[in-house]
Amino acid sequence: MRLDDWRNLPASAMLPVYDTERARWATGLQWDLGPSLDVLERARADGSLPGLVVRGPGQSVVGWSYFLLQHGVLQIGALHARTADGVRLLLDAIFKTPEASLAHEVLLFVYPDSQACESALQRRRFSVTRYWYLRRTLDRSCARPVDPDLRPMDDRDGPDLVRLFSRAYAGSPGARCFAPHGRLEEWAQYLGQLTRGAALGECLPEASMIASGPSVGALRGAAVVTSLSKHTIHLAQLAVDPTARRQRLASQMLDATLSWGVSHERAVATLLVSEANAPARALYDARGFVQIGYFLHAERALGRRVLAPPAAISA
Secondary structure, three states: OEEEEHHHOOHHHHHHHHHHHHHHHHHHHOOOOHHHHHHHHHHHHOOOOOEEEEEOHHHOEEEEEEEEEEOOEEEEEEEEEOOHHHHHHHHHHHHOOHHHHOOOEEEEEEOOOOHHHHHHHHHOOOEEEEEEEEEEEOOHHHOOOOOOOEEEOOHHHHHHHHHHHHHHOOOOHHHHHOOOOOOHHHHHHHHHHHHHOOOOOEEOOOOOEEEEOOOOOOEEEEEEEEEOOOOEEEEEEEEEOHHHOOOOHHHHHHHHHHHHHHHOOOOEEEEEEEOOOHHHHHHHHHOOOEEEEEEEEEEEEOOOOOOOOOOOEEO
16 A cells, blocks of 8 residues: 555545435535535645545555644544554554644544544554434424524524633543634634634524523523434534523433424434433434434544654655
8 A cells, every 4th residue: 555645636536426426425424525625626636635545556546535734633534444444554654644743733634435544543542432313303293382582593692602612622532623722713723613614514593592690791502403414404513501401401402403494394413422422312313313423533642653664655
């Protein structure tokens, strides 16, 4: 196997890779990955997004990854190979990049294409957590009256949402996949990805529910919803202020979201939840969500490392 910098490849070399990935997400998750892949390819082609590919027989791409350095954290956005050896080859090469030399830790959140990914991460001393990808069919039973205290999200809610997320996840290990260090600027960046990016689909403000608090700017809760395809809505974030918990607020916002989906002819609702978040899993189970896949969140400190030199990467 041979490693290449993916920025040196022509677009034609990546098209089969993207086609395979688009089909895998559509079949397994009912998720249209096309818009995200378009953004990814533009960043790859203009050289702004570093990444690596593994070449197999006939120079075909049999593994690939891309990554980005932000706030001292090396974030890996994809990690695919046909074998565990291929995944480890990619990881070892990433650890030797200039971006990794400036990072103090590495995080990733990926939809694995085989068990080889999780095995390779564990062999490279990553702490790995599964996030279940849940789905439920939307039908008439989801159509319920919306609590009058809830309202749709609008552009003015941004700063208050950032503060709500920070309060809701304070001290929670599960927040590291959203804001690695819990800083407000990280939550602001995360919210920007939800509302303006393509990674989690197109944001649906009209389907996203806000529970205002007793004072101006103090939100009790929020449900941020995106569209993954013309048939699928995705509950990208459900957050409740610590002072408003155990008041059925999460249930009310979830029900409002599902009701919106039915009234707008969506067929499916999906979401992600940490396997360690028992209360949230109980809520989603009670609403008829079932697991159809999983993502991996993995993290590891980047201290002094002794690794075998990676295979040569073409210039």
